[in-house]
Amino acid sequence: MTDLTLYSMPTSGNSYKVRLLLALLGRPYRHIGMEYESPALEDAHATGKLPLKKLPVLELPDGTRIPESNAILCYLADGTDWLPADPVKRAQTLAWMFWEQNQHEGVIAVRAALIFYVSRKHLATPERMYELLDRGHDLLGQMETRLADHDWIATDRPTVADISLYAYTHSSGEKGGFDMTRFPAINRWIERVAALPGYVKLTDIPA
Ligand SMILES: N[C@@H](CCC(=O)N[C@@H](CS)C(=O)NCC(=O)O)C(=O)O
CATH class of the missing domain: 3.40.30.10 (Glutaredoxin)
Structure with a gap:
């Protein structure tokens, strides 16, 4: 039920x-x-x-x-550890989620979509793809800086900010063509998220 x-x-x-x-x-x-x-x-x-x-x-x-x-x-x-009750930790969590939407998604997800969706291929000019690659590496660099000395993106435990950023970051090399060898801390964080109990892959679609 x-x-x-x-x-x-x-x-x-x-x-x-x-x-x-x-x-x-x-x-x-x-x-x-x-x-x-x-x-x-x-x-x-x-x-x-x-x-x-x-x-x-x-x-x-x-x-x-x-x-x-x-x-x-x-x-x-709401009401779980995934969204901190502490106002400062909650604000730090939301800050990364706002950043995900106003910076990360419009570059990391868009580059992957221009490659993946046939109907968008005509928008993938070499200039645009290069600019997205360059900006994407900068954005991934911001995540790398945080994750170089923290296990999780916003606080000392996994939050909805990790879920939000994981969705497009985990496939940004394979789908978006970003050079993930430059981001070892992100790669370790991707492994930590995938090891969480109950984890499902993007392709695990409920019946
Ligand atoms: N800011 C929105 C973006 C949602 C979005 O762009 N959804 C796309 C798929 S990724 C969509 O619904 N596209 C179908 C359409 O535009 O008809 C969110 O985070 O939910």
Whole structure:
């Protein structure tokens, strides 16, 4: 029996963040998967199921729908160690999540998407790809600096900031073409996240 429904895109890191936290929390949910340009996604847009017109969206038992991956993570983590109660630690956690959306995702995820999604290949000009590579290495460098002397990105234990940043960082070499040999501390952190009890991969899509 489950009380939550997740509308998510199987190949998307933003959706994966939510699937990963639900798995780590051991919370059952109904999964409704919708890929890019699929009739199901077009129908969800047409019927107003996506409040901010993007996936993921979490639907609560009373029908309330929460959009934005990081907002969903905070909702699900409320009252658990994944979202610190201490105001300073909570602010440090949120700071990395805001950074993930306003800096990291628009470079790391976008470069991977330009390579991965056939319909976007025409946007992948050599100039744009080079600029994204350069900016991405700078951003990964910021994470590397933090993780060089800390196990976790925001506090002394794993938080929703780790989940948020893991979603696109863990595949940034393979999918985005970033040179991950330059970031040994990030690579060790990726291994730590993957060792968390309940961990699921991006490709582990619920039936
Ligand atoms: N800031 C949003 C971004 C969500 C987003 O860009 N979702 C994309 C997939 S990664 C999407 O829904 N695309 C489908 C569409 O635009 O129709 C979040 O973190 O949830």
